[in-house]
Amino acid sequence: xxxxxxxxxxxxxxxxPLLGLDGGEAPFADCVLSSRVRLARNLVGxxxxxxxxxxxxxxxxxxxxxxxxxGGGGGFDGGVRWVNVQTxxxxxxxxxxxxxxxxxxxxxxxxxxCVAISSDETTSVMVNEEDHLRLxxxxxxxxLRALSARMFALDSSIERSLxxxxxxxxxxxxxxxxNVGTGIRVSAMLHLPALHMVQELERVQRAAKELHxxxxxxxxxxxxxxxxxxxxxxxxxxxxxxxxxxEQFAGSILPQFxxxxxxxxxxxxxxxxxxxxxxxxRALGVxxxxxxLALDEAIKFLARVRLGVALGxxxxxxxxxxxxxxxxxxPAHLAxxxxxxxGNGRDDRxxxxxLVREAVRG
Amino acid sequence: xxxxxxxxNNPAVVHETLVHEGKKxxxxxxAEHAAEGGYILPxxxxxxxxxxxxxxxAAAAANAPQRAVKCCPSCGxxxxxxxxxxxxxxxxxxxxxxxxxxGLIQRxxxxxxxxxxxxxxxxxxxxxxxAVRNRxxxxxxxAVSRxxxxxxxxxxxxxxxxxxPTSDSAAETAIDATSGGGRHA
Numbered sequence: 450x451x452x453x454x455x456x457x458x459x460x461x462x463x464x465x466p467l468l469g470l471d472g473g474e475a476p477f478a479d480c481v482l483s484s485r486v487r488l489a490r491n492l493v494g495x496x497x498x499x500x501x502x503x504x505x506x507x508x509x510x511x512x513x514x515x516x517x518x519x520g521g522g523g524g525f526d527g528g529v530r531w532v533n534v535q536t537x538x539x540x541x542x543x544x545x546x547x548x549x550x551x552x553x554x555x556x557x558x559x560x561x562x563c564v565a566i567s568s569d570e571t572t573s574v575m576v577n578e579e580d581h582l583r584l585x586x587x588x589x590x591x592x593l594r595a596l597s598a599r600m601f602a603l604d605s606s607i608e609r610s611l612x613x614x615x616x617x618x619x620x621x622x623x624x625x626x627x628n629v630g631t632g633i634r635v636s637a638m639l640h641l642p643a644l645h646m647v648q649e650l651e652r653v654q655r656a657a658k659e660l661h662x663x664x665x666x667x668x669x670x671x672x673x674x675x676x677x678x679x680x681x682x683x684x685x686x687x688x689x690x691x692x693x694x695x696e697q698f699a700g701s702i703l704p705q706f707x708x709x710x711x712x713x714x715x716x717x718x719x720x721x722x723x724x725x726x727x728x729x730x731r732a733l734g735v736x737x738x739x740x741x742l743a744l745d746e747a748i749k750f751l752a753r754v755r756l757g758v759a760l761g762x763x764x765x766x767x768x769x770x771x772x773x774x775x776x777x778x779x780p781a782h783l784a785x786x787x788x789x790x791x792g793n794g795r796d797d798r799x800x801x802x803x804l805v806r807e808a809v810r811g
Numbered sequence: 812x813x814x815x816x817x818x819x820n821n822p823a824v825v826h827e828t829l830v831h832e833g834k835k836x837x838x839x840x841x842a843e844h845a846a847e848g849g850y851i852l853p854x855x856x857x858x859x860x861x862x863x864x865x866x867x868x869a870a871a872a873a874n875a876p877q878r879a880v881k882c883c884p885s886c887g888x889x890x891x892x893x894x895x896x897x898x899x900x901x902x903x904x905x906x907x908x909x910x911x912x913x914g915l916i917q918r919x920x921x922x923x924x925x926x927x928x929x930x931x932x933x934x935x936x937x938x939x940x941x942a943v944r945n946r947x948x949x950x951x952x953x954a955v956s957r958x959x960x961x962x963x964x965x966x967x968x969x970x971x972x973x974x975x976p977t978s979d980s981a982a983e984t985a986i987d988a989t990s991g992g993g994r995h996a
Contacts, residue, residue, distance in 0.1 A: 497886070497902075499898045499900065500887070500888060608932065615930060616902070618925050619926055620928065623899075624898045625897060626920070629926075630920070685919075688922075688924070688926075689927060693927075
């Protein structure tokens with residue numbers, strides 16, 4: 450672990466090969482791109498991040514880096530890689546964000562902060578995000594129960610070397626009262642193109658609101674839904690146990706959303722297969738022929754192809770490839786695949802078109 | 812104190828306190844002289860709304876020594892700053908602003924007021940003690956309401972033996988132990 454920490458101080462993040470998010474065989478993969486579990490934790494004896502000086506935050510970083518994250522089956526058993534986000538190159542910061550390993554505010558902040566990433570890229574711990582620790586785990590498809598079990602193992606493992614701020618009445622104390630209590634946020638990135646086609650998205654959003662769920666676009670807070678991807682998560686963290694929150698979300702709520710989308714897909718296939726085929730194959734045609742491809746176009750057409758693959762209409766492109774391309778078309782991934790620099794719009798579009806064209810070649 | 816009209820000996824129904832250039836003076840008038848003076852009479856039995864009284868209050872408030880703004884001894888957070896940023900400054904803020912935060916927490920957490928679920932190993936004893944203290948406090952209140960003073964005295968002794976004040980604010984005491992204050996205040 451100490452080697453990894455030394456490497457992080459060079460500022461250049463060497464990321465392991467892409468893993469974790471491309472599982473085409475994951476449960477509910479037809480409608481669920483990925484699942485995530487996150488815990489917010491703060492350390493005893495330190496002010497929260499918003500009331501700390503850079504020196505104090507550096508102290509927190511040091512304290513967490515000295516703690517033992519691995520062991521106990523919590524996601525870091527295969528090793529941990531520390532990335533000093535304050536000093537690492539902007540393109541690498543953005544890449545970590547695109548892979549959902551760090552948050553947008555964490556990319557843009559200027560204070561001392563770092564992230565621990567597991568070798569399989571399913572687990573990360575952001576140090577000095579809004580809270581001292583943000584533990585998160587990702588998995589393809591809908592795997593929240595398994596993720597939660599691993600997350601609690603990681604939490605218990607960290608707690609053996611770091612003391613968490615805890616209140617007998619309010620539970621785990623967090624900077625924002627919306628996270629207090631369990632500090633848990635479970636979310637899933639759903640792909641709901643059929644519900645969009647049958648104009649039922651408004652009902653989905655209403656249902657989410659009634660169930661006290663947050664619903665956001667492709668890249669979390671404040672973004673519009675590109676490609677009909679929606680991130681749904683629990684909004685309250687107090688008054689119900691982690692187990693109850695996960696069970697309700699993974700066992701009851703999400704399967705209902707998935708079933709709703711699947712019913713819409715079946716209805717479209719029965720009612721107007723030609724229109725559906727036209728939509729998905731036309732998208733595939735664009736991706737196979739384009740010479741300039743903007744990011745939003747790429748996501749839109751990849752999402753349509755994804756629907757075609759999930760419904761068995763497109764058979765020569767695996768779902769895992771579509772999932773992987775959804776990541777690789779993004780600016781930092783594109784940059785890392787070429788000269789390492791974040792490109793301008795036109796060069797990006799040409800590089801993106803080439804990448805996608807060659808990947809989905811018929 | 813019963814006042815008489817400044818202009819006759821009838822009981823006064825209008826009372827006004829005037830503050831002018833820091834000097835206070837009082838006016839007391841009977842119904843007849845008040846009407847003559849252009850005062851709107853109070854409705855029978857209702858509160859007497861006198862502008863002068865309000866002015867006096869405002870003047871008193873202005874002259875009163877400035878009340879210190881409550882701020883967290885650990886991180887220096889004030890409630891105004893907390894509202895503006897939407898963020899709590901440290902663990903101790905949860906005790907310092909418990910009254911203000913409890914409403915905010917309820918609103919943001921769909922009415923939930925207490926944690927259920929996982930807890931750090933180091934908090935287990937605190938949670939147990941808080942639970943015992945809550946039970947003893949509840950029993951104590953019941954014993955007092957039933958006027959069972961013998962039992963109440965026993966319960967009070969048990970509460971005192973726990974080493975904490977005889978209140979059910981377990982959180983307040985427990986947080987000291989869990990937060991350790993803000994070392995980096």
